[in-house]
Amino acid sequence: MATEEHGSGGATGYIVHHLTPLSTGEGFWTFHLDTLFFSVFLGGLFVIIFRKAAEKATSGVPGPLQNFVEMIVEFVDAQVKDSFHGRSALIAPLALSIFVWVFLMNSMDLIPVDLLPDIGKAIGLDYLRVVPSTDLNATFAMSISVFFLILFYSFKVKGPIGFGKEMILTPFHSVWMIPFNLILKLVEELAKPVSLGLRLFGNMYAGELIFILIALLPWYVQPLLSFPWAVFHILIITLQAFIFMVLTIVYLSLAHEDH
Amino acid sequence: MSINATLIGQMITFALLVWFTMKYVWPPLMQTLEERKKKIADGLASAEKGKHEMELAEKRATALLREAKDQAADIVNLAQKRASEVVEESKQSAKDEGERIVAAAKAEIERELQQAKEGLRQQVAVLAISAAEQILQKEVDQKKHREIIDNLGKQLGQA
Numbered sequence: 541m542a543t544e545e546h547g548s549g550g551a552t553g554y555i556v557h558h559l560t561p562l563s564t565g566e567g568f569w570t571f572h573l574d575t576l577f578f579s580v581f582l583g584g585l586f587v588i589i590f591r592k593a594a595e596k597a598t599s600g601v602p603g604p605l606q607n608f609v610e611m612i613v614e615f616v617d618a619q620v621k622d623s624f625h626g627r628s629a630l631i632a633p634l635a636l637s638i639f640v641w642v643f644l645m646n647s648m649d650l651i652p653v654d655l656l657p658d659i660g661k662a663i664g665l666d667y668l669r670v671v672p673s674t675d676l677n678a679t680f681a682m683s684i685s686v687f688f689l690i691l692f693y694s695f696k697v698k699g700p701i702g703f704g705k706e707m708i709l710t711p712f713h714s715v716w717m718i719p720f721n722l723i724l725k726l727v728e729e730l731a732k733p734v735s736l737g738l739r740l741f742g743n744m745y746a747g748e749l750i751f752i753l754i755a756l757l758p759w760y761v762q763p764l765l766s767f768p769w770a771v772f773h774i775l776i777i778t779l780q781a782f783i784f785m786v787l788t789i790v791y792l793s794l795a796h797e798d799h
Numbered sequence: 800m801s802i803n804a805t806l807i808g809q810m811i812t813f814a815l816l817v818w819f820t821m822k823y824v825w826p827p828l829m830q831t832l833e834e835r836k837k838k839i840a841d842g843l844a845s846a847e848k849g850k851h852e853m854e855l856a857e858k859r860a861t862a863l864l865r866e867a868k869d870q871a872a873d874i875v876n877l878a879q880k881r882a883s884e885v886v887e888e889s890k891q892s893a894k895d896e897g898e899r900i901v902a903a904a905k906a907e908i909e910r911e912l913q914q915a916k917e918g919l920r921q922q923v924a925v926l927a928i929s930a931a932e933q934i935l936q937k938e939v940d941q942k943k944h945r946e947i948i949d950n951l952g953k954q955l956g957q958a
Contacts, residue, residue, distance in 0.1 A: 587824065633820040682813050684810065
């Protein structure tokens with residue numbers, strides 16, 4: 541969008557430049573290289589650190605890394621146990637991956653807005669958008685995956701007939717209400733991935749935009765605004781990761797519920 | 800801001816992350832946590848058991864102590880009784896011994912008295928005979944007057 545503004549400089553150009561991804565390919569087959577790189581990098585960071593802790597995990601006195609990892613794992617486990625009452629080998633690790641990955645992707649927000657793009661420019665990258673969760677592709681990739689899991693578990697637990705019944709006979713248990721029920725249910729189910737993906741995207745995009753706007757102000761004003769905004773964003777980053785995780789758990793536990 | 804193939808890449812990344820976490824991160828960590836939970840529970844249970852055992856041991860020790868005290872008191876009582884008995888016995892035996900000695904001494908004295916009396920009697924008889932001889936200026940035939948002398952002796956002895 542509005543790439544033609546870039547190059548003309550000015551405030552709009554600066555903002556647009558910061559929000560334009562480094563991409564390759566045409567049409568649908570466009571890849572946002574920065575999103576892919578940073579999300580893979582952060583995901584790798586997550587699994588390497590956690591795997592290291594898991595490898596050396598001892599039931600005795602834990603080291604600092606194990607302590608830290610255990611704290612997160614126990615926190616996630618408590619959330620899962622709170623909302624999900626069935627037995628599943630997938631949901632808790634899924635929730636952990638979502639929480640840590642989203643948290644790490646969001647926390648790229650706290651890196652000064654010009655630092656990585658300027659480095660990128662120095663090594664020949666025209667555009668660099670460093671926060672993967674400001675890319676709809678990243679947030680929807682997760683929410684659509686979760687949506688597939690919801691469908692999968694709904695079919696698996698309730699069976700095709702049970703799931704079909706739920707689609708056409710709730711919330712109003714009457715033959716005459718079938719079309720209405722169906723529309724309602726379809727909206728309800730589709731709203732899940734859309735709201736999941738858009739919520740995270742919207743929050744992070746807006747947050748990043750504010751950082752960019754602050755960066756446009758005179759240097760002596762910037763700390764006054766960017767510091768409180770960054771502190772506030774520490775909360776937003778964690779909160780959004782937490783919300784994404786909890787909603788995933790809730791949706792999947794709903795999919796497991798057999799009426 | 801368009802949806803494009805990045806989505807597919809991201810979904811693959813996400814799936815790999817979840818798979819890896821599910822396979823290699825979550826189970827060992829949960830196992831560790833379970834193990835630690837069990838360890839702590841065992842530790843607490845054994846602490847509780849130890850405490851209980853200590854209470855029992857304390858009770859037993861108190862009981863033993865009381866018993867020992869009672870026994871000691873009994874022993875002391877018995878010893879005191881025995882001591883007084885011994886004292887009593889030795890008193891009695893000393894008294895008996897004394898009495899016996901006194902009786903023996905008395906008997907000795909009696910015997911010696913009798914001896915002395917006998918001696919005296921004979922001497923007196925001899926003296927009386929010699930006195931009578933002198934008085935009669937005549938020798939008394941001892942054999943002839945044996946009866947008289949003996950009678951005299953007897954009379955003296957009775958005196």
